[in-house]
Amino acid sequence: MKTDTSSLEIIKSTTSKLDQTKLDKLVFGEIFTDHMLECDYENGKWKTPKIKPYGPIELMPSAKVFHYGQAVFEGMKAFKDEDDKIWLFRPEENFKRINVSGARLAIPEFPKDYFFNGLEELLKIDKEWIQKGFGNSLYIRPFVIATEECVSAAPSTKYKFMIICSPAQAYYSGEVRVKFSETFSRAADGGVGYAKAAGNYAAQFHPTNLAKEEGFQQIVWTDANTHEYLEEAGTMNIFFRVGDKLLTAPTSDRILDGVTRKSIITLAEEFNIPVEVRKVSVKEIVEAARKGELKEMFGAGTAAVINPIVGFGHKGEKFELPKLEDTYASFFKDKLMKIQYNQAEDRYGWRYEVKQ
Known part of the structure; x- marks a missing residue:
């Protein structure tokens, strides 16, 4: 693949929205920073990446993303420590995964130097x-969409890679109760479940809405x-x-x-917490709940880091989990976040400093 190696083009905004933004009253994913990165793929190569003021993009109605769903994305965060240093958490994993996702949807690989230099x-x-303070972060959303103006059912010949950023506070969604799915599936063998394809998330909205009508x-x-x-919880990996x-x-x-998932597994092994990566059956978890042996359930992902689950439902029966003082969920969340915010030793080289 040919790669245009010319330098990054930068067009700075003449004004900033920051002064008008209430950073202490953020709703996740609604406010975006002053700039974005954009890079187009045409004639078999990626063009020079460009940083420009955040704003609308122009696409024709025939752009293939609208018709065949060629779109993948990632979720990352940047953190600022008390010395104003900026850190990323395992960004190599996100870079690799967006290209793995892209390959599954026939999207050309995005160059590593473009990704890291641009980001x-x-x-x-x-x-x-990027606000200091435990829980504050900048959510980073890289994504790629198909832009060729054509409605033939074939892979696009043109793409747009972008990165947009959104300031975020500590994530709290209240008490979470989940329903074990009996009919709907998120993904199938041989499909695209392992990819962060946009359509994966669109397909889960309807079943989730039905679950919400039942109180989950x-x-x-x-x-x-x-x-x-049991496989995943909403948009997160799940632990029992x-x-x-x-x-x-x-x-x-x-x-x-999931990056958070694999980090939890590594930490569990470090702190001698028994962890088994294997198929987990509905029957096993229901029986454990009945016997009082199911102590915790929690989701793991970039946005929330770890989201405790307080109860679940299956075939009309509802179960509540015990309220524990010392939980694995809080233990792992604390360990991970202290590494992310440069407040603890990083034994695994997970932190990545953005040199200023």
């Missing part, structure tokens, strides 16, 4: 949007073949604590290789 420059330009906040997806095994043992499903064609 770091964008963060330096908009660094004032999210769905725990089950395998498409039998609906006997049975006794003192931590259980989570293995990654597959159906399950996203």
Whole structure:
């Protein structure tokens, strides 16, 4: 693949929205920083990346993203420590995954130097949007869409890669109760469940709305073949604590290789918390709940880091989990966030400093 190696083009905004933004009253994902990164793919190569003022993009109605759904994305965060240093958390994993996702949807690979140089420059330009304080962060959304003006059912020959950023506060969604899915599936073997494809998320909105009508906040997806095994919680990987043992499903064609998920597994092993990565059956968890052995359930992902689940429903029956003082969920969240905010030793080289 040919890569245009000319330098990054930068067009700075003449004004900033920061002074008019109430950073202490943010709703997740609604406010965006002053700049964005944009890079187009045409004639078999990626053109020079450009940082420009955040604003509308122009697409023709025939752009293939609207008709065949060629779109993938990532979710990352930037953190600022008390010395005003800016940190990313395992960004190599996000870079690799957006290209893995893209390959599954026949999207050409985005160059590593473009990704990191563009992202770091964008963060330096908009660094004032990254607020200090435990829980504050800048949510980063890289994505790629198909832009060729054609409605033939074939991969696009043109694409647009972009990065936009949104200031975020500590994520709290209230008490979360989930429903174990009995009919709907998030993904199937041989499909695109492991990719962060935009359509994966659109397809889950309807089943989630139905679950909300029953008093649940999210769905725990089950395998498409039998609906006997638990796989993901809404848009997050899921963990179960049975006794003192931590259980989570293995990654597959159906399950996203979550960065937070793999970090929790590594930390569990470091702190001698028994962890099993294997198929987890609905029957096993229901029986554990009945016996009082199911101590915790929690989702893991970039936005919330860890989101505790207080109860679940299955086939009309509802279960509440015990209220514990010392939870695995709070333990792992504290360990991860202290690494992210440069408040603890990083034994695994997960932190990535954005040099200013």
